[in-house]
Amino acid sequence: QKEVEQNSGPLSVPEGAIASLNCTYSDRGSQSFFWYRQYSGKSPELIMSIYSNGDKEDGRFTAQLNKASQYVSLLIRDSQPSDSATYLCAVNNRGSTLGRLYFGRGTQLTVWP
Amino acid sequence: DGGITQSPKYLFRKEGQNVTLSCEQNLNHDAMYWYRQDPGQGLRLIYYSQIVNDFQKGDIAEGYSVSREKKESFPLTVTSAQKNPTAFYLCASSMNSGASQETQYFGPGTRLLVL
Secondary structure, eight states, rough: OOOOOEOOOOOEEEESSSSSEEESSSSOOOEEEEEEEEEESOOOOOEEEOOOSEEEEETTEEEEEEEETTEEEESSOOOGGGGGGGEEEEEEEEEOOOOOOEOOOEEEEEEEE | OOOOOEOOOOEEETOOOOOOEEEEEOSSOOOEEEEEETTTOEEEEEEEEEEETTTOOOSTTTTTOOOSSTTTBBOOEOOOOOOOOEEEEEEEEEOOSTTTTTOOEEEEOOOEEOO
8 A cells, every 4th residue: 555656757857947746645634744855875854844735935945735635746946956866755644653754755856957 | 963873884794694784863852763765665664663662663674673772772683584685774763742743854874785
């Protein structure tokens, strides 16, 4: 049973464009949603978290959450070559008392100059 | 300088050998986790610990063992029973405040290769 699904990519966009990364999840009671960026050979680093329906903006990054559709997305505006990485979507499981996260397989993004 | 450290960065295992991966954190976090990542795959949970002297199996615990004798440390042993151990191993920690909004932070990882 797959908990979190991401568009597999790879996604390739030109420098300056908007990159759109999508994620769906199966547990309707999920409460917390995270986007991690992972450069090749490195560990994931948190770039965005979102807990309420709507948009959350942080610099060039915007996370969008729609709990009714069980959908969360990440938009990267003015994409830069340094944004080239794999982006992992992670979702908190409602039934967990731990704060257990379920991860998608990731979407590989390439931003070309 | 707070954070999570993992060692070694690369580890080579011979057939039939047990190896131990180190994870230390000075963030004063109660919860710690071990994940495994295979190429093109998401992170899969091996073991987790909410508090000292307590730990629970994750989704793929077979062939692995852990201990949590100190709050700061959560070593992972890859036993000879794990037949396909080649992977990138990631340790993470979180406050374990009980809040659903709790964030996990990752160490730099250990890459395990089989000789």
